[in-house]
Amino acid sequence: MAETSPKKRKPMIGLQPEGDVDWSEYRGVLVVVEQRAGVAKPVSWQLIGEAKRLAEKLAAPVSALVMGANVSSLAQEAIYYGADVVYVCDAPELEHYRTRPYSRVCLHVIRQFKPEIVLMGATNTGRDLAGAIATHLPTGLTADSTELDVDEDRLLLASRPAFSEKMLATILCKQFKPQMATARAGVFAPNPRDTSRTGEVVVVAPQMNPDEIATEVIEFLEEQKKVNLQDAEVIVAGGRGLGSPAAFELLRELADALGGVVGASRAVVDMGWISHDHQVGQTGVTVRPKLYIAVGISGAVQHVVGMQNSTWIVAINKDPDAPIFKIAHYGLVGDLFQLVPALTKAVKSRKA
Numbered sequence: 001m002a003e004t005s006p007k008k009r010k011p012m013i014g015l016q017p018e019g020d021v022d023w024s025e026y027r028g029v030l031v032v033v034e035q036r037a038g039v040a041k042p043v044s045w046q047l048i049g050e051a052k053r054l055a056e057k058l059a060a061p062v063s064a065l066v067m068g069a070n071v072s073s074l075a076q077e078a079i080y081y082g083a084d085v086v087y088v089c090d091a092p093e094l095e096h097y098r099t100r101p102y103s104r105v106c107l108h109v110i111r112q113f114k115p116e117i118v119l120m121g122a123t124n125t126g127r128d129l130a131g132a133i134a135t136h137l138p139t140g141l142t143a144d145s146t147e148l149d150v151d152e153d154r155l156l157l158a159s160r161p162a163f164s165e166k167m168l169a170t171i172l173c174k175q176f177k178p179q180m181a182t183a184r185a186g187v188f189a190p191n192p193r194d195t196s197r198t199g200e201v202v203v204v205a206p207q208m209n210p211d212e213i214a215t216e217v218i219e220f221l222e223e224q225k226k227v228n229l230q231d232a233e234v235i236v237a238g239g240r241g242l243g244s245p246a247a248f249e250l251l252r253e254l255a256d257a258l259g260g261v262v263g264a265s266r267a268v269v270d271m272g273w274i275s276h277d278h279q280v281g282q283t284g285v286t287v288r289p290k291l292y293i294a295v296g297i298s299g300a301v302q303h304v305v306g307m308q309n310s311t312w313i314v315a316i317n318k319d320p321d322a323p324i325f326k327i328a329h330y331g332l333v334g335d336l337f338q339l340v341p342a343l344t345k346a347v348k349s350r351k352a
């Protein structure tokens, strides 16, 4: 059977428009910027940084899409972080995220400007929006990617842990464009904010009249988070080695002395020693602090995947063969009940 040209592949499923599609028109990497109340989520700038790296390999531009109400200033920010072109849809009906009006704008921009890759944060909003768009186009979507690359055929190589982290699956979307992926916050590094960068801003009209939108946001209640791991520069995280919930007090003292917050492994969250918003890892939060101190944590792959990009990792564990030492920059082998108070004392005495 003759091979179909990679540029003119016939769609394999019936949802696509009839006939051959010329995918070669699709060029560049588009990042959908997520914001709330006009404040961009850091994952948006992290993805623009990663998009820039991919776009350099593709010799193609990076674009960003900003949607919301009173969000035009974010266009300039997107340019400072690396976007060459920013599409802005600024309308009162986009004040709060709703799937249909947001996905209509995304679909319009994708169909009109034809990016070959579309990236979004793997946040609640990003997961909802990316799924809706991929279904409508239709195209393939790799959720929760932890590594992104492109090959010589301009195919996106989106890797993500699979089979309970036992393997890393690299997923390709060979038949359709754009190739879509979501990635968690903290996985990629943003480019430094460069205020000398310039770019083009393209204004996009909303694609639905307000009276066509079936859902209405009555009130928006901000979730009361007890801890903000994602923005913390220092995290002191505890695991089963603490032996009891009371021992978290030792970690809080060290975290306070260092101006940080307390994190945790899933084992202690599952035992009810600390709430889930403290959990770092595959089913918790992905973090990228300047300093991560892992106390009584063995270093299971599901934990490591959430903190391995920390700038400095210090591990405290009584078992010299604990896997956490393989990724730690500094390891303290010993009893945490002696080492943690000694560290806290040392930090406090340096500050005094």
Ligand code: FAD
Residues within 6 Å of the ligand: 164, 238, 239, 240, 241, 242, 264, 265, 266, 267, 268, 279, 280, 281, 282, 283, 284, 285, 295, 296, 297, 298, 299, 300, 301, 302, 303, 306, 316, 317, 318, 319, 322, 334, 335, 336, 337
């Ligand atoms: P343990 O593995 O029991 O390690 C305790 C450590 O404490 C040991 O290394 C021990 O030597 C040390 N220790 C004991 N006493 C002392 C002492 N006095 N002083 C110093 N050291 C001491 N885990 C996560 O953390 N985050 C996730 O998001 C996550 N998601 C998961 C998703 C799936 C699908 C699955 C299957 C698992 C997931 N897990 C996750 C669980 C993960 O596999 C591990 O079970 C868990 O991370 C282990 O937690 P721990 O390191 O606290 O406990």
